Amino acid sequence: MRIADTHAHLYFPAFDKDREAVLERNRERGVGLQVQIGCNQESSEKALKLAQDHADIFCVLGIHPCDADKVENLEATLAYFEKQAEQYPDLVVGFGETGLDLYHRDTPELLEAQKKSLRGHLELCKQFDKPVVLHTRNSAEKTLEELDEFGKLDFGGVWHCFCENWSVAKQVLDRGLYLGVGGILTYPKAEETRNAIKLAPLSRIVTETDLPFLVPQSRRKETKRNESYFLEEVIEVIAEIKGEKLEKVEQALWDNAHALFKLTQ
Numbered sequence: 001m002r003i004a005d006t007h008a009h010l011y012f013p014a015f016d017k018d019r020e021a022v023l024e025r026n027r028e029r030g031v032g033l034q035v036q037i038g039c040n041q042e043s044s045e046k047a048l049k050l051a052q053d054h055a056d057i058f059c060v061l062g063i064h065p066c067d068a069d070k071v072e073n074l075e076a077t078l079a080y081f082e083k084q085a086e087q088y089p090d091l092v093v094g095f096g097e098t099g100l101d102l103y104h105r106d107t108p109e110l111l112e113a114q115k116k117s118l119r120g121h122l123e124l125c126k127q128f129d130k131p132v133v134l135h136t137r138n139s140a141e142k143t144l145e146e147l148d149e150f151g152k153l154d155f156g157g158v159w160h161c162f163c164e165n166w167s168v169a170k171q172v173l174d175r176g177l178y179l180g181v182g183g184i185l186t187y188p189k190a191e192e193t194r195n196a197i198k199l200a201p202l203s204r205i206v207t208e209t210d211l212p213f214l215v216p217q218s219r220r221k222e223t224k225r226n227e228s229y230f231l232e233e234v235i236e237v238i239a240e241i242k243g244e245k246l247e248k249v250e251q252a253l254w255d256n257a258h259a260l261f262k263l264t265q
């Protein structure tokens with residue numbers, strides 16, 4: 001199977017002991033593309049380093065919404081991302097993960113910081129014509145409002161970790177964004193999300209792990225650490241719920257990942 005993982009955090013300590021072995025094993029299982037996503041300046045640097053060291057890895061630079069109010073100087077951090085994108089135009093393929101997340105804490109100050117950060121990332125996307133990687137949790141409506149206030153999203157993007165219903169999916173698709181789906185799609189309680197994915201055009205879906213998190217259902221008993229090739233199960237579920245041939249779905253998801261990040265195959 002050919003697999004593209006559009007959202008990974010391989011720089012996490014969970015992989016410190018065997019990162020290269022994990023990469024090798026994943027290549028053998030068909031993983032041909034990984035996009036490492038930064039959560040702040042430090043982890044964005046690590047994501048870029050992984051992209052520099054491996055031909056099949058690219059990176060996205062950003063500040064996670066849950067960290068938005070911890071950034072000392074937003075302008076300086078965004079300027080750092082800008083500099084890296086100028087210097088490594090082929091390795092930096094987008095900006096994020098950014099968005100609104102009021103799940104753990106819900107304060108007006110945090111929301112304000114997240115909105116400001118999101119706007120800054122969107123400006124970078126526009127400047128470089130590179131897609132945005134959106135992270136939203138319990139804030140779908142507010143996020144859509146912010147996107148609309150920004151204006152046209154001609155640079156494209158992905159609604160990462162999509163676990164909403166069809167009504168939200170439709171609004172995301174209307175704005176030209178991809179739906180990023182991973183382990184959650186395999187969980188018993190994700191009925192509404194499976195329905196949304198069934199209705200969404202195959203051409204607007206990309207696969208992602210969010211590793212080390214969100215291990216697909218069949219492996220949850222055996223490990224807590226996700227790997228890109230575990231997406232086999234997610235791809236099978238997509239094929240099943242859409243009633244399409246596995247080969248066709250696999251090829252489409254591979255093509256979509258490249259289209260999203262404007263990568264040539």
Ligand SMILES: [Zn+2]
Pocket residue numbers: 007009037097210
């Ligand atoms: Zn993530």
